[in-house]
Amino acid sequence: MKQRTLWSVALVVGLTLTAGCGSAAGPGSSSGGSADKLVVWDWKSGDPKAAGYVEKAKADFAKKHPGVKVEFVAQPFDQYYTLLGAAIQAGKGPDVVLFNGGGQIRDRADALAPLDSYVADDKQRLAGWDAFTKDGKVFAEPVTLQGHPIYYNKDLYQKAGLSPDVPAKTWDDFVKNCGVVSQKTGAKCFAQGNKEGYGIQFFLSAMGSAVLTPQEYDDWIAGKRNWFSPDVKRIFELWKQTGDAGLNSDGANSTAMFNDAFGLFNSGKAANVIGLMSDVGHWKDFAEFLTPEKVGVMQAPVVNPAAKPSLAYDGGIGYAVAKWTKDPKVAADLVRSLTSTDALKAFYLDGGAIASDTTIDTSASGPAVKTIVSQVKSGKPALHVALSSKTLDLMGRLSQQLLSGSATVDDVVQQLAASDKTG
Amino acid sequence: MAPAVLIIVGLRLWPLVLGVNFSFTGDGDRNGVLVGLDNYLTLFSDPLFLTALRNVGLLVLLLPVAVAIPGLLATFIYLRVPGHRLYRGVYFFPAVLSPVIVGAIFNLLLAFDGPLNALLGGMGIGPVDWLGDPDVAIFAVVGVHVWGTFGMALVVFLAGFATLDSSLLDAAKVDGASLPQTIWHVIVPSLSRTIQFVFVTTMIGMLTSMFGLIYVMTGGGPEGSTYLPEFYVWIQQGRMNQPALASAASTALFLIMLVVGLAQIGILRRAGKED
Numbered sequence: 001m002k003q004r005t006l007w008s009v010a011l012v013v014g015l016t017l018t019a020g021c022g023s024a025a026g027p028g029s030s031s032g033g034s035a036d037k038l039v040v041w042d043w044k045s046g047d048p049k050a051a052g053y054v055e056k057a058k059a060d061f062a063k064k065h066p067g068v069k070v071e072f073v074a075q076p077f078d079q080y081y082t083l084l085g086a087a088i089q090a091g092k093g094p095d096v097v098l099f100n101g102g103g104q105i106r107d108r109a110d111a112l113a114p115l116d117s118y119v120a121d122d123k124q125r126l127a128g129w130d131a132f133t134k135d136g137k138v139f140a141e142p143v144t145l146q147g148h149p150i151y152y153n154k155d156l157y158q159k160a161g162l163s164p165d166v167p168a169k170t171w172d173d174f175v176k177n178c179g180v181v182s183q184k185t186g187a188k189c190f191a192q193g194n195k196e197g198y199g200i201q202f203f204l205s206a207m208g209s210a211v212l213t214p215q216e217y218d219d220w221i222a223g224k225r226n227w228f229s230p231d232v233k234r235i236f237e238l239w240k241q242t243g244d245a246g247l248n249s250d251g252a253n254s255t256a257m258f259n260d261a262f263g264l265f266n267s268g269k270a271a272n273v274i275g276l277m278s279d280v281g282h283w284k285d286f287a288e289f290l291t292p293e294k295v296g297v298m299q300a301p302v303v304n305p306a307a308k309p310s311l312a313y314d315g316g317i318g319y320a321v322a323k324w325t326k327d328p329k330v331a332a333d334l335v336r337s338l339t340s341t342d343a344l345k346a347f348y349l350d351g352g353a354i355a356s357d358t359t360i361d362t363s364a365s366g367p368a369v370k371t372i373v374s375q376v377k378s379g380k381p382a383l384h385v386a387l388s389s390k391t392l393d394l395m396g397r398l399s400q401q402l403l404s405g406s407a408t409v410d411d412v413v414q415q416l417a418a419s420d421k422t423g
Numbered sequence: 424m425a426p427a428v429l430i431i432v433g434l435r436l437w438p439l440v441l442g443v444n445f446s447f448t449g450d451g452d453r454n455g456v457l458v459g460l461d462n463y464l465t466l467f468s469d470p471l472f473l474t475a476l477r478n479v480g481l482l483v484l485l486l487p488v489a490v491a492i493p494g495l496l497a498t499f500i501y502l503r504v505p506g507h508r509l510y511r512g513v514y515f516f517p518a519v520l521s522p523v524i525v526g527a528i529f530n531l532l533l534a535f536d537g538p539l540n541a542l543l544g545g546m547g548i549g550p551v552d553w554l555g556d557p558d559v560a561i562f563a564v565v566g567v568h569v570w571g572t573f574g575m576a577l578v579v580f581l582a583g584f585a586t587l588d589s590s591l592l593d594a595a596k597v598d599g600a601s602l603p604q605t606i607w608h609v610i611v612p613s614l615s616r617t618i619q620f621v622f623v624t625t626m627i628g629m630l631t632s633m634f635g636l637i638y639v640m641t642g643g644g645p646e647g648s649t650y651l652p653e654f655y656v657w658i659q660q661g662r663m664n665q666p667a668l669a670s671a672a673s674t675a676l677f678l679i680m681l682v683v684g685l686a687q688i689g690i691l692r693r694a695g696k697e698d
Binding site: 081085107108250251260389406 | 451454471534535536550552553554555556557560641642644645661662663664666
């Protein structure tokens, strides 16, 4: 008994003495790769569709630095940021790191080296830099563009007697068309998956430019967000309407966006879906099921006459350089190889991504890609990408409450405004 | 003695101390800065963490059900209902499946347009959004967890029955006791130690191994209604990049487990003395 008390005392003393003198990041030294070897972490290189891309990038880098070996470590995406978090805390890990644009990279910018001095030559050729920029500094080079076009099934529109090549210009017409399609074909208006809270993110970004005025939109992206403005509230009212008016596919809160909701669209059970531009749930996936000619992309139907609808997109994924790497110049050269035109062209062709390189010719891939690429020039950053991961998580839960009717739009914008303020 | 102590201190206590230590530092801009009890204040004002704690309470309340199900089924097998050999195998089968597989199977079965709702629709009952309704989802997940794990408890019960004095059952039969009377007055008192053991292990299972099911079936949703503390820890660390807050939540979870564990040791010790 006496010994046990002694142990407890020792434990308590240990706790008290060391309380607060550690840090979550630990001493930032040491590197994963040595001077003649670079380690790359991503969740892409294991995918057979990305094999050509990785090969081209490696070849390009080998020309510049023949003596430096490159090792790609493909991590499972589910665990990616958890594993990366552990590496960052330990202050050692990969030299070059793949990131999603927006919150995921901005939250971890402390662990990355700014790339501005190395990538100046690529600025014109590539699009989507904003998503990898924090406080005016670039932390990664964009590989793909990611955004949220509204896809529609031309076949269903045709069967309903509507013109498949002239989609609705206003929200009211869009809803009216949906009513006709549902009545004639039994298909729902939106294939909706909000189990993980992604549905609202896609909706906010796809519809935002049709509701907010250009000024409000730019202010939002610049961080001056007025959650209580009638137009912002209007977006959440529209979201609620998609649930209340039965526009969404059934059980939206228990349907996973990846890939159950996309499956509903592919199988013709819903006429429209807000999808992605790259990776999955995009033109190439849909075209495999519906054939390229039957997949259309429409501009967001106008809700507010003062709004100017545009495509919402950002840099999708991009490679960054870790702060602890031995020679940032060499690592940055690898990043540049990973975004060379040849490599990105392979990624676009094999992986079905809209690559960040605006010089790639995409004319052979069907009408949907053509529409998307033609909208990239006038496009703007997506609204949800500007929010912190904490606010996005909260928005996901609140959006489920809006659909189930257990929260009002006023409650929702109030809570989101509070979360957005604290970051 | 010394090596054992070193292993315990080096691999158990010291990491624990470091973890508790992290929980008093900040995240993001305040990384490494001593912030006192800030993380704990954040934690206990976060409705999501409070939901997670409430769900722990709910699990404790549902514990008797989770113990009664294998207990009753084991009783029937012991009393040799027709086909008892088959049932013994069938009941144990889910225990060998990983929670991820169990979750994936039930994701399909419980989908809004899935077979269970089709069956209910056939009987004229409206569809239930099993995994999309915040009032239903936690019960659906716990139900699946019980389905997936009760086989182990069933085996423990059957082992307990093996020690049961069959002359007591014969005596009850001679005295004309009904089945419920036999269960209540003969079987339950004779198996009290087994029942207590199953209570303890089922509680531990519920508190520590629901993560896989929640991850696969609901992702903590809908509306955050199926969060449990360990899921919260994972989200804060992995998705929100707040390792210090996650450490605070882990420390809180550790304290909860400590209290539950001590209570259980107390129960077991008392049961041991009765013999």
